[in-house]
Amino acid sequence: MKRYSAFAVAREALRNHTGWERAWASPEPKKKYDVIIVGAGGHGLATAYYLGKNFGITNVAVLEKGWLGGGNTGRNTTIIRSNYLQDPSAAIYEKARSLYETLSQDLNYNIMFSPRGVMMLAQTQAEVRGYERTAHANALQGVKTEYIGPQRVKQLVPIINIDGPRYPVLGAIWQERAGTARHDAVAWGYARACSDMGMHIIQKCEVTGIEQSGGKVTGVNTTRGTIGCDKLGVVVAGHSGHLADMAGFRLPIESVSLQALVSEPIKPCMDVVVMANTVHGYMSQSDKGEMVIGGGTDGYNNYTQRGAFHHIEETVRALVETFPMVARLKMLRQWGGIVDVTGDRSPILSKTPVDGMFVNCGWGTGGFKAIPGSGWGFAELMAKGHSPLTEAYGLNRFYEGRFIDESVAAGVAH
Numbered sequence: 001m002k003r004y005s006a007f008a009v010a011r012e013a014l015r016n017h018t019g020w021e022r023a024w025a026s027p028e029p030k031k032k033y034d035v036i037i038v039g040a041g042g043h044g045l046a047t048a049y050y051l052g053k054n055f056g057i058t059n060v061a062v063l064e065k066g067w068l069g070g071g072n073t074g075r076n077t078t079i080i081r082s083n084y085l086q087d088p089s090a091a092i093y094e095k096a097r098s099l100y101e102t103l104s105q106d107l108n109y110n111i112m113f114s115p116r117g118v119m120m121l122a123q124t125q126a127e128v129r130g131y132e133r134t135a136h137a138n139a140l141q142g143v144k145t146e147y148i149g150p151q152r153v154k155q156l157v158p159i160i161n162i163d164g165p166r167y168p169v170l171g172a173i174w175q176e177r178a179g180t181a182r183h184d185a186v187a188w189g190y191a192r193a194c195s196d197m198g199m200h201i202i203q204k205c206e207v208t209g210i211e212q213s214g215g216k217v218t219g220v221n222t223t224r225g226t227i228g229c230d231k232l233g234v235v236v237a238g239h240s241g242h243l244a245d246m247a248g249f250r251l252p253i254e255s256v257s258l259q260a261l262v263s264e265p266i267k268p269c270m271d272v273v274v275m276a277n278t279v280h281g282y283m284s285q286s287d288k289g290e291m292v293i294g295g296g297t298d299g300y301n302n303y304t305q306r307g308a309f310h311h312i313e314e315t316v317r318a319l320v321e322t323f324p325m326v327a328r329l330k331m332l333r334q335w336g337g338i339v340d341v342t343g344d345r346s347p348i349l350s351k352t353p354v355d356g357m358f359v360n361c362g363w364g365t366g367g368f369k370a371i372p373g374s375g376w377g378f379a380e381l382m383a384k385g386h387s388p389l390t391e392a393y394g395l396n397r398f399y400e401g402r403f404i405d406e407s408v409a410a411g412v413a414h
């Protein structure tokens with residue numbers, strides 16, 4: 001595949017853009033692959049990419065029931081940060097954040113990584129203590145964050161009201177090299193690089209059953225026929241419970257809709273990402289000028305991939321005390337995605353009771369930021385049977401009571 005470059009842009013400008021190649025191929029499925037990945041979201045595509053790049057495994061198919069990046073990967077609010085509390089979390093999220101720094105060059109695809117800084121506001125004394133503790137933990141983990149006071153918050157975000165009557169801003173945990181990236185571009189960049197390695201990305205191909213022989217996976221039934229494989233990676237976020245059911249086991253996962261909305265585009269007014277977890281709302285400004293606003297999960301399990309009116313009201317009401325300008329914004333659109341939530345709010349990257357079948361799920365409301373690290377570790381787990389990045393995330397932690405409690409960092413925040 002031809003590389004994208006300044007020279008290529010100039011060349012195509014001169015010949016009326018007639019020479020661009022398709023970014024990825026749409027092949028017919030083969031009878032069998034060494035590895036099948038189910039789910040062409042960011043995590044599935046990144047897994048395929050690192051299987052090829054790090055382990056030379058390229059006889060790989062990524063099967064997607066809809067269109068690639070059409071799940072949560074194309075629906076999130078794009079926040080990237082690594083300021084989690086527990087050591088295994090810091091390791092995998094910081095690995096991901098550091099891979100994001102150079103992902104555009106690595107994939108030869110502009111993913112628009114914008115390390116503009118992320119702050120999580122402390123608006124209660126409990127949050128002050130919690131974030132000070134996280135900043136100390138991050139220092140020990142080698143993750144660069146700092147706890148800042150309200151005046152510095154105001155300096156970084158002039159539109160903020162730090163003297164709110166109910167929830168004044170008492171401080172914040174601030175990660176300077178955190179930020180955002182263009183979520184579609186992350187999926188597209190990985191897909192293009194996978195296709196370039198000869199992997200098959202097969203869209204509109206739903207997996208409907210899992211074939212096994214003697215307790216070992218042998219292939220999958222799909223809407224485009226049965227396809228054989230030696231190893232199977234299931235990376236389907238909110239649909240993980242269904243795929244596990246097809247294979248005959250259960251996962252400790254709940255599926256629930258998470259919602260977000262954007263305003264009309266306005267002039268640049270905020271160049272960092274701000275999360276307010278006590279009132280529950282968070283906001284950043286897109287390159288187009290829209291205020292990207294994240295809400296909460298529905299209070300009941302469901303598979304509705306759409307927004308609901310009461311979420312607009314709840315989220316805007318939560319933000320308006322801290323950001324009075326929100327009261328004058330017109331909201332443009334809202335949407336939802338089906339996220340997969342575990343009891344300890346940490347993901348599962350694990351072998352399963354079926355030999356050769358692996359599962360990567362449970363990223364819940366905050367897995368976009370983890371895509372490169374998750375793909376890196378999960379590819380290693382699938383190729384070698386173990387990975388230092390995924391070791392703590394096995395299914396056995398639920399039987400053994402070794403929870404990785406991230407309910408503060410991940411329960412409501414993204």
Ligand SMILES: Cc1cc2nc3c(=O)[nH]c(=O)nc-3n(C[C@H](O)[C@H](O)[C@H](O)COP(=O)(O)OP(=O)(O)OC[C@H]3O[C@@H](n4cnc5c(N)ncnc54)[C@H](O)[C@@H]3O)c2cc1C
Pocket residue numbers: 038039040041042043044063064065066067068069070071072073074075076077078079080205206207208235236237238239258259260294335336337338339361363364365366367368369370414
């Ligand atoms: C509104 C919202 C805001 C969010 N904000 C953030 C944020 O700011 N920062 C952050 O880090 N995270 C955020 N997240 C979470 C993040 O989007 C997800 O954790 C992440 O995208 C999960 O990626 P994935 O590849 O695992 O899943 P997905 O992108 O959902 O991909 C799974 C794919 O599997 C496919 N699939 C399902 N079943 C089958 C089947 N039977 N056969 C074939 N294919 C199948 C689906 O169609 C889908 O394309 C947010 C999520 C939402 C919904």
